Each structure stands twice: as structure tokens, then as C-alpha cells.
Amino acid sequence: MDFLTLAGLIIAFGGIFLGQLLEGGKLSSILQLTAFIIVIGGTTGAVMVQYTLPIFVRSLKMLPWIFLPPKTEPQPIIEQLLEWSNTARKNGLLALEGLLDDVSDPFLQKGLQMLVDGSEPAKIRTTLEVDLDARAEIERQAAKVFESAGGYAPTIGILGAVLGLIHVMENLADPAKLGAGIATAFVATIYGVGSANLLFLPISNKLKTIVHQQNYLREMIIEGLVSIAEGENPKLIEGRLQSFYAK
Numbered sequence: 255m256d257f258l259t260l261a262g263l264i265i266a267f268g269g270i271f272l273g274q275l276l277e278g279g280k281l282s283s284i285l286q287l288t289a290f291i292i293v294i295g296g297t298t299g300a301v302m303v304q305y306t307l308p309i310f311v312r313s314l315k316m317l318p319w320i321f322l323p324p325k326t327e328p329q330p331i332i333e334q335l336l337e338w339s340n341t342a343r344k345n346g347l348l349a350l351e352g353l354l355d356d357v358s359d360p361f362l363q364k365g366l367q368m369l370v371d372g373s374e375p376a377k378i379r380t381t382l383e384v385d386l387d388a389r390a391e392i393e394r395q396a397a398k399v400f401e402s403a404g405g406y407a408p409t410i411g412i413l414g415a416v417l418g419l420i421h422v423m424e425n426l427a428d429p430a431k432l433g434a435g436i437a438t439a440f441v442a443t444i445y446g447v448g449s450a451n452l453l454f455l456p457i458s459n460k461l462k463t464i465v466h467q468q469n470y471l472r473e474m475i476i477e478g479l480v481s482i483a484e485g486e487n488p489k490l491i492e493g494r495l496q497s498f499y500a501k
Contacts, residue, residue, distance in 0.1 A: 259320045259460065266452045289442035292414035293407060293449060300406040305399055312392060313399035320460050326467040328474060331362075332495045335478035338366070339488040347372060347483075361385065361472055365479040375483040382476045390469045397461035404454035411446015415439040474498040 271281060302310060341349050351370045357363040364385065368378045418439025474495055481491045 256321055256323055262456070263452075270448070284441055284444060286441040286445075289414055289418075289445050292417065292442055293410050293445040296410035296413065297403050297407045297446075297449070297454075300410070301399055301403050304402055305395070309392065309395045310399060313396040316393065316396050316461055317457070319464050320457055323464050324468060326464070326471050328471060328495075328499050331471065331475060332478070332492065334362075335475070335482065335495065336488050336492055338369070339478075339482045339486075339491050342369070342482055343485065343488065361389075362475060365475060369479060369483055373483070375480045378483055379476060379480050382472075382479070386469060386472050386476070390465065393465045393468075394462065397458050397465060400454045400458035400461065404450040404458060407450040407454060408443075408446045411443045411449075414442025414446065418442060470498070 274281060274284060305313075338350055338353070341353075347369050350366060354363060354366055354370065357366055361382070365378065365382055368381065373381075416439075418436065422436055422439065477498075478491060478495050481494065
């Protein structure tokens with residue numbers, strides 16, 4: 255669980271609501287369903303027009319990462335690669351075949367399978383780098399979905415404000431209806447700017463950071479697998495892998 259994300263959201267929205275109360279305002283005055291539907295609905299629709307279905311769906315699957323990011327701790331992976339290296343030096347690469355079912359990560363399992371199959375080190379590197387680049391590109395595009403939403407939301411908020419003002423102008427003869435229209439106009443702007451800067455853009459940047467961390471970890475995995483295929487000494491492999499995260 256990423257408690258920093260949770261704390262950030264609580265502080266951000268808590269600060270806004272607290273400020274509203276301290277100014278003597280009511281929370282109900284900034285909780286407008288109409289404005290929410292206009293901004294979130296319009297922003298979602300615009301993003302769906304911009305991206306293809308696979309990328310849009312991938313972005314939704316990645317969204318939980320802001321609270322439950324995939325593990326990117328290098329040490330367990332380094333220890334696993336060193337264990338494979340020792341096994342391969344003692345008993346040969348075929349001895350690793352029995353470990354395939356214990357590997358849950360598809361990328362790591364693919365590399366281990368190539369080791370067992372006796373693939374050349376250069377082929378292992380090339381194949382896994384292609385896999386890495388393809389996966390990274392899809393995940394980067396998926397993270398940009400929220401970046402695009404952050405760009406559209408303020409404009410959709412202004413659109414909602416204009417719609418609210420149109421409603422106000424249509425009811426100038428009825429003062430009782432003016433308040434609701436004016437409230438919708440201003441709240442829609444708040445929702446557009448707020449959702450962009452408190453949600454969409456931070457989410458996009460967080461996902462990009464996680465994608466970068468994953469890619470860096472996979473680069474380390476490639477280096478470890480290629481070193482095992484080349485039959486290097488486990489001590490040398492350990493030093494090389496540790497250098498990826500040297501402080």
C-alpha cells in the first residue's frame with residue numbers, strides 16, 4: 255500500500271474543504287452533481303476519442319498502481335538470479351527447468367525459459383529488449399491517458415461554466431433560479447481545474463515513475479540472465495547487478 259498517495263489526497267482535498275469552511279462557506283455549495291457530470295463525463299469522453307480501446311483499458315488496469323504499485327524491490331530478484339547462476343554452474347542450464355513453474359512474473363519466466371532452451375546470450379538480450387520496449391511503450395501511453403485528461407478537464411470546466419451562465423441568462427426573469435445556475439457555473443470551473451491538478455496530472459506522473467522503475471528492474475533482469483547464459487562467475491554477476499542500484 256502506497257500511503258504517500260493516500261496521505262497526499264487527504265491533505266489536498268482536506269485543505270480545500272477546510273479552507274471553504276474557514277471562509278464561512280458550506281461544503282454543499284461546492285458539491286454539485288451537475289458540474290461533476292459535465293466535467294468528468296466530458297473529460298472521459300474526450301480521452302476515449304483520443305486513445306484506442308486497448309490503451310484506454312490498460313490505463314484503467316494501471317490506475318490501482320497509485321495505491322498498490324507492483325513490486326520493484328531489486329534485492330529479491332538479484333538473490334533469485336544468483337541462485338539460478340549457482341544452479342546453472344553446478345548442474346547446467348537444464349537444471350533450471352524445474353524452476354519454471356515457480357516463477358510468476360511473465361518477463362522473468364520468459365527469460366528463464368530461454369536459458370533452459372539454451373538460447374545464445376545475444377538472442378536472449380535482443381528478444382527480452384524487444385519485449386521490454388513493447389511493454390514499456392504501451393504502459394507509457396496508458397499513463398499519458400491521465401495526462402491528457404488533465405489537459406482536457408480545465409477546458410471542460412470552462413464549458414460547464416458557460417453552460418451555467420446560459421442557464422442564468424435564460425432565467426433572468428426568475429430570480430429564484432439564478433442561484434443554481436451561477437453555482438453550477440463556478441463549481442464546474444473548480445471541478446475542471448481541481449481534478450486536473452489534484453488527480454489526473456499527479457496520477458499520470460506517478461504511473462510514469464512506476465513504469466520507469468519497472469523498466470529499470472527489467473533491464474537489470476536482462477543483464478543477469480545474459481550473464482548466466484554466458485556462464486559468468488556468480489560473484490561477478492552479483493557485483494554487476496548491485497551496481498544498478500548503487501547509492
